[in-house]
Amino acid sequence: MPAEVIERKLTAYSAHVVLTRLQRIGLFAGLALLAGVAVLRPMLVLQVIVALVTLCYGAAIAFRVALVYAAGRGEHRVLISDEDARAVADAELPVYTVLVPAYREPSVIGALMAHLSALEYPRDKLEVILLLEPDDTETIEAARAALTGEHLRILVVPESMPKTKPKACNVGLAEATGEFVTIYDAEDIPDPLQLRRAVVALRRLGPEYVCLQAELGYFNTDQNRITRWFALEYATWFRSLLPGLVALGMPVPLGGTSNHFRTRELRELGAWDPYNVTEDADLGIRLARSGFRVGVLESVTLEEANSDFINWIKQRSRWYKGYLMTWLVHLRSPRATFKQLGWRGLLCLNLFVGGTPLAALLNAVLWATTLLWFLAQPAVMEQIFIPPFYYIGVFCLVFGNATVIYLNVLSVRSMDRPDLLGTALLSPLYWAMMSLASAKAAWQLVFKPSYWEKTTHGLHLPTTAPAASDDI
Amino acid sequence: MTSDTLVARRRPTLTEHRAVLLACGIVYLAVALWFWHNQVIPSDSTSRLANAYYTLFSRDPHLAAVGFVWNPLPSLILLPFLPLKVLLPALTQQSLLAPLVSAAFMTATVGVVHDLLRRMTLTRTPRLILTAAFALNPMTVLYAGNGMSEACFLLFLLLATRALYQWLTVRKVESLVPAGLAIALAYGARYEALAPVVALPVVVALVTWRLGGTGSRAALARVDAVIAGLPGVLAVVLWAVASKIIVNQWFATFSSEYGNSAQVSSGSTGISSVTGDDLGGRLAYWSQQWLGLAPLLLVLLVLAAILAWRARNPGILAPVTILGSVLAFDALAFLTGMSFGWLRFQITLIPLGVLLAGHVLATWRPLGTARVAVTLTLALLAIPSTLYTLTQPELAREESEYVTAAGSARRSDLARVDARVAADLDAMNLPDGAVLADAAVAYGVILASDHPHGFVTTPDRDFPGAVTDPRGHNIRYLLLSADAPTDAVRTGRYGPDAASVPVTGVRTWSDAYGNLQWTLIAA
Structure with missing residues (x-):
């Protein structure tokens, strides 16, 4: 099945158009109405906005706590022991396709070969497709020089728009021969038994499960404060929040790599949306809409944590933009979404997918408001913040922030990394970075929706020249 | 063990647990009703109920009206039930709500004690006898029924004890979360919880450090201490900051003219x-x-x-x-x-x-x-x-x-005097905000009144102004206590000497023994 055929299946939910005509009309009509009322009753509009924002914000915090609580009650990740993973005879293993999209990272090709050769999977059942772009001769040459083994091959993605990672993956998927398929980034260090674990797990879980998300961690956690924050965030994400979503029977937005699929179903579903800058999260929602389930596999893939401030902001703003896109795309036909996802799915879509970037954006506004109050105490604020919402707002400000810091301390403990305590307690500074990224994301969503921010890799290597690539 | 046997083993203790809760619930409810019926509900219970009441039904309803002298949880917890006064006026006017809630708290406390004894793997007979030794102790029974904050405080202390016990015996770090939260809530009930706010993280750190496995034990101990201690510390800090912002005192319990230190x-x-x-x-x-x-x-x-x-x-x-x-x-x-x-x-x-x-x-x-x-x-x-x-x-x-008979006669008589004052003031058909009274002493009167908006009281934001210039604030009358040392309305007018209180006025009220209790004077 060629990539174009696969992609055609998702046209209705592609982020090629971020807002459909109907959404656009609705948005402008809403804004016009708001502006109209604002002229007549400005205070009322402000009060209603504050009330709505407060309620949504409170709901997002409550949702987060509910996820962690749900995740804590029992094991919601799929655990496959080393023995069980190795117990399957080579003859019984299916062909497994590993897609490795890379762009301008000649320096990591050597390491990539080493990490892939560490995978415990029979070579005659393994198909590794290195997806490279035609203009990236450097990486193509490096790969050609380093490539050894029949199971490895290079696929130069034909020139076509958009030139994105999901596009490359779709091209790779079109040629994949495996029963199962997964994606690794070039710099990833996957758990050597991950493919075997995924096979055993997917067979155990049955056909309802079409995808398993493995846990992502970082190999350069201790490089600086940003990488430590990042590692802590990932630990919370993959050990609490995603298992919480699984526990509550909600859609799971996938992470960019180490997701393991049944190839046939993935093709049927239309695979990755080449226009969505977080095609992975979007795919997670689409899987849920089609009635499939996603599990979280206890098996770690180590990645490179973004250690540079500017680079981090770029990467994070792309994620946030993608989440917002995904949110808008799936709100196109709310009735269909509700029918397919149910109220749980809708909660996840709004409070988690839409809520994560929006909360980051709102944080900055709300902190600024708080600061303004303490510095100037403008009387008009007393009018805007009417009592019940004012109290909920104060509650969110105080307990919301405290709760998230507290949850981070718990993550430190469950990661068995007590040295990260200070990092957890300093999380508010990381949130400030998130706010910055979300502002950039919102701006880009409006003016440059499909623009793909490149993330530089190899910053943990002091000697090699950094390379730009599409990462997760 | 199959799941069937697990269910079979669970069931007796579950029914036993429910039976314990039911029995205590009935006994404590009866005690609560006795306190209410005889009108011997302690003044502290009434005053905490009144603190909750001001936030919704005073002339100037706002959350901060709950006050900062006493820790707020026992009052805040009453808020959702206050609107029921429409159906049952006695809930507030005769302070019935306070003992009902303390009875519920103490029942839950007995439930936690019983559960903790089960976790200690005690067999049924000693488990039930020890549960009864707590549940039927006269102090427990009294404080289940009298509406004081002790029941609420005990519940959170025992929840913390149970969680800490769980952590000490099973060593799953998740148990430290409920322990920490319970101590934070205990501080919400009474300031004595300052002690476990400190003791809990210290003990947790020492245990982790002593028994911790491999790796950096000191760092692990630090994290465990933070998990156990953060909620409590946060509760202390938040309450202090809120007090500082609203009444400009970090710890009003210790520094307010109504607070503990002043009273002592x-x-x-x-x-x-x-x-x-x-x-x-x-x-x-x-x-x-x-x-x-x-x-x-x-x-x-x-x-x-x-x-x-x-x-x-x-x-x-x-x-x-x-x-x-x-x-x-x-x-x-x-x-x-x-x-x-x-x-x-x-x-x-x-x-x-x-x-x-x-x-x-x-x-x-x-x-x-x-x-x-x-x-x-x-x-x-x-x-x-x-x-x-x-x-x-x-x-x-x-x-x-x-x-004791003499004591309860004295106590119920004071409640009757308060109700009498409220009824007489209601009968005067005064407009809103006509009577100036210090809530710290007149809470019983305000609660008993059908017309709470008639009073300008301490938590109202215009109270300080009204004390210095009653007429300028449309006050018609001042309600003065005979001898309460902290009555700001009386001391504002007559100074601290109780002897200077007028023995005549628009009206006076005395108790059954002829002692002057209240004087109403024109502003």
């Missing part, structure tokens, strides 16, 4: 006449109270400690850390002359004794009938001894006010 100093002659002035006198008084409530606690403590050491069972640290630290705090406060030395400050002795006995039974091996009998007797002796102590007005200065 203004009533110090009264206190020392009973307890003695010097350290020796206080120590003697305090020991008498201690021995009265838990005569053989020290025996149980030593026995439990020896057995715990032999069995290498750290579970005993849970009740000792949480309940013991509260006791130590109160002892220190009293011995240094900073508290009243009320008997109720030692109420944690009751669950502590029971849990120590439970721990003895859980660790004493081999455990023959004789040893069980001895342990249970040690625990049960607290009941007759407490009963005796409660009838001693010197030791149980507050409690004897409602368990």
Whole structure:
């Protein structure tokens, strides 16, 4: 099945158009109405906005706590022991396709070969497709020089728009021969038994499960404060929040790599949306809409944590933009979404997918408001913040922030990394970075929706020249 | 073990648990109704109910009206129930809500004690006897029914004890979360929780450091201490900051003119006449109270400690850390002359004794009938001894006010006077904000009134202005207490000397013994 055929299946939910005509009309009509009322009753509009924002914000915090609580009650990740993973005879293993999209990272090709050769999977059942772009001769040459083994091959993605990672993956998927398929980034260090674990797990879980998300961690956690924050965030994400979503029977937005699929179903579903800058999260929602389930596999893939401030902001703003896109795309036909996802799915879509970037954006506004109050105490604020919402707002400000810091301390403990305590307690500074990224994301969503921010890799290597690539 | 046998094993303790809750619920409800029916609900209960009432039904309803002198949880928890006064006016006008809620809290507390004894793997008979030793102790029964904050406080302390016990025995870090949260909530109920706010993380850190596995034990200890301690510390800091912002005092309990320290100093002659002035006198008084409530606690403590050491069972640290630290705090406060030395400050002795006995039974091996009998007797002796102590007005200065005939007559008479004042003021058909009264003394009157908007009271934001210039604030009358030292309305007009209060006015009200209680004067 060629990539174009696969992609055609998702046209209705592609982020090629971020807002459909109907959404656009609705948005402008809403804004016009708001502006109209604002002229007549400005205070009322402000009060209603504050009330709505407060309620949504409170709901997002409550949702987060509910996820962690749900995740804590029992094991919601799929655990496959080393023995069980190795117990399957080579003859019984299916062909497994590993897609490795890379762009301008000649320096990591050597390491990539080493990490892939560490995978415990029979070579005659393994198909590794290195997806490279035609203009990236450097990486193509490096790969050609380093490539050894029949199971490895290079696929130069034909020139076509958009030139994105999901596009490359779709091209790779079109040629994949495996029963199962997964994606690794070039710099990833996957758990050597991950493919075997995924096979055993997917067979155990049955056909309802079409995808398993493995846990992502970082190999350069201790490089600086940003990488430590990042590692802590990932630990919370993959050990609490995603298992919480699984526990509550909600859609799971996938992470960019180490997701393991049944190839046939993935093709049927239309695979990755080449226009969505977080095609992975979007795919997670689409899987849920089609009635499939996603599990979280206890098996770690180590990645490179973004250690540079500017680079981090770029990467994070792309994620946030993608989440917002995904949110808008799936709100196109709310009735269909509700029918397919149910109220749980809708909660996840709004409070988690839409809520994560929006909360980051709102944080900055709300902190600024708080600061303004303490510095100037403008009387008009007393009018805007009417009592019940004012109290909920104060509650969110105080307990919301405290709760998230507290949850981070718990993550430190469950990661068995007590040295990260200070990092957890300093999380508010990381949130400030998130706010910055979300502002950039919102701006880009409006003016440059499909623009793909490149993330530089190899910053943990002091000697090699950094390379730009599409990462997760 | 199949799941069937698990269910079969669970069921008896579950029904037993429900039976315990039901029985206690009924008994405590009856006690609560008795307190209400005889109108001997303590003034502190009424005042905490009133604090909640102001936030919704005063002339100037706002959350901060709950006040900052007393920790807010016992009042805040009443808020959702206050609107029910429409259906049942007695809930607020006769303070019925306070004892109903304390009865519910104490029932839940008994449930936690029972569950904790089950977790200590006690068999049914000793488990039920020890649960009863706590549930039927006269102090427990009294404070279940009188609407005071002790029941709420005990519940959170025991929830923390249970979670800490769980952590000490199973060592799953998740248990530290409920322990920390419970201590934070306990601080919301009473400031004595400052002690476990400190003690809990310290003990947790020491245990992790001592028993922690490989790796950096000091760093692990630090993280565990933060998990256990952060909620409590946050509760203390938040409450202090909120107080500072709203009433400009970090710890109003200690610094307000209505607070504990002020009350202790203004009533110090009264206190020392009973307890003695010097350290020796206080120590003697305090020991008498201690021995009265838990005569053989020290025996149980030593026995439990020896057995715990032999069995290498750290579970005993849970009740000792949480309940013991509260006791130590109160002892220190009293011995240094900073508290009243009320008997109720030692109420944690009751669950502590029971849990120590439970721990003895859980660790004493081999455990023959004789040893069980001895342990249970040690625990049960607290009941007759407490009963005796409660009838001693010197030791149980507050409690004897409602368990002795003379005391309860005095108390119910004061409630009647308050209701009379409220009814008379209602009959005057005054406009909103016509009567100026200090909420810290007139809470009973305001609660009993059909027209609470008629009063301008302490939490109202225009109160300070109204005290200095009543007429400018459309005040028509001032309601003055006869002798309460903290009555801001009276002292604002007549100074601190109670003798200067006019004995005539627009109206005066006296109690059944002819003592002047209230004077209403024109502004």
